[in-house]
Amino acid sequence: MTTPIEGAPAGLVVADEQAAAVHFLVDEELYPLPAIYGAAYVFIDRCYVFLDRPEPARVRVVLTVKAGAAAPEALRALIGEFANELLSCAFRHQIAQDNRVLIETATMQALAGAMGQPSLDDLAKFDFSDQGFDDPLGIAMSWEEKHGRKSPKSESEGAP
Amino acid sequence: MSDVHELRFSRQLYSGEAVDQAVKAFARFAAFDLEQTDDHWVVRMRPTNPDLARRLRGELGNHALGLTVQRGGAK
Numbered sequence: 001m002t003t004p005i006e007g008a009p010a011g012l013v014v015a016d017e018q019a020a021a022v023h024f025l026v027d028e029e030l031y032p033l034p035a036i037y038g039a040a041y042v043f044i045d046r047c048y049v050f051l052d053r054p055e056p057a058r059v060r061v062v063l064t065v066k067a068g069a070a071a072p073e074a075l076r077a078l079i080g081e082f083a084n085e086l087l088s089c090a091f092r093h094q095i096a097q098d099n100r101v102l103i104e105t106a107t108m109q110a111l112a113g114a115m116g117q118p119s120l121d122d123l124a125k126f127d128f129s130d131q132g133f134d135d136p137l138g139i140a141m142s143w144e145e146k147h148g149r150k151s152p153k154s155e156s157e158g159a160p
Numbered sequence: 161m162s163d164v165h166e167l168r169f170s171r172q173l174y175s176g177e178a179v180d181q182a183v184k185a186f187a188r189f190a191a192f193d194l195e196q197t198d199d200h201w202v203v204r205m206r207p208t209n210p211d212l213a214r215r216l217r218g219e220l221g222n223h224a225l226g227l228t229v230q231r232g233g234a235k
Contacts, residue, residue, distance in 0.1 A: 033173075033233065041229045048218030049225055051173045059173065064218055 005076050015075045021064040022079045028057045031090045036061065038089035043082060165213055168200040169224060175234050176201055178227035186220050 002014040002023065012025045026036055036059050040049045048064040063078055070078070096103075118126070138146055169179050179201045183192045186205075189212065193204040203220070207213045228234060 037229045037233065040225060044222045044226055048222055050221045051170065051225065052168075053170045053172055066215075066218065068214065 005072075005079060007076070008079060013079055015072060015079075017070070017072060017075070019064060020068055020070040020075070021062055022075045024061045024063070024079055024082065025054070026059045026061055026086070028059060031086055032093055033059070035086060035090035035093045038093070039082060039086040042085050042089075047078065163206070163210065163213070165205050165207070165217055167203045167205070167217060167221065169203065169221075171196075171199055171201060171234065173228070173234055174201060174224055175228045175231050178231060179203065179224045181227055182220055182223035185223055186216060189216055 001018060002016045004010055005013050005015050005022070013022065015022050028036075036051070040051060040061060043049050043063060047066055048062075050062040050064070052060045052062070054060050061082070063082060065074070065078070135141070176196070180194070183194065183203060186192075189209070190205040190207040195202040195204070205216065205220070207216050
């Protein structure tokens with residue numbers, strides 16, 4: 001027999017005291033599947049974790065206490081800790097998604113650096129004629145180069 | 161003869177190879193019968209020791225889930 005847990009969202013979390021288990025219905029729009037996997041993996045050593053998909057875009061997480069019996073307070077604490085872990089995993093997943101390009105770029109640069117210095121053959125084949133970058137607006141120029149006073153020599157060159 | 165316990169692993173959440181590997185890992189503790197439906201990997205098990213049925217169900221599920229996560233998901 002399942003009973004709702006006090007303080008938990010109604011209809012999403014129920015406890016089965018006889019089976020020493022809690023059922024948590026997770027919305028995949030709020031918590032992506034990798035985050036659910038991550039949180040479930042953390043709890044594998046503490047309880048039996050089972051995932052099911054009762055309806056599209058929803059995952060039911062069943063946490064069963066390994067000892068076989070648990071007080072209602074223990075079940076409430078268990079689902080609370082799981083919810084916290086789930087939120088943490090979802091946030092870390094979001095950060096990883098946002099910074100994926102940066103992480104890949106840094107990794108590529110680290111790997112390229114680990115390859116060591118180029119050999120003489122590599123340098124001989126390198127095309128040095130290629131410009132580093134275009135700077136039509138003069139952004140890379142220093143203030144003195146762009147706005148500084150012209151040298152007397154260059155001014156006198158224009159005089160008759 | 162001990163009871164038959166059925167576990168239904170969603171194919172969208174569990175890797176089939178992970179479930180197979182988990183069943184192999186626990187093969188000496190129970191007799192297993194595998195079947196697949198459109199939505200689930202169905203595992204029926206008959207534990208050699210009925211007292212261990214609950215633990216066996218849980219550990220089998222954990223093992224399949226752990227392997228699925230290590231594989232990066234169901235696909």
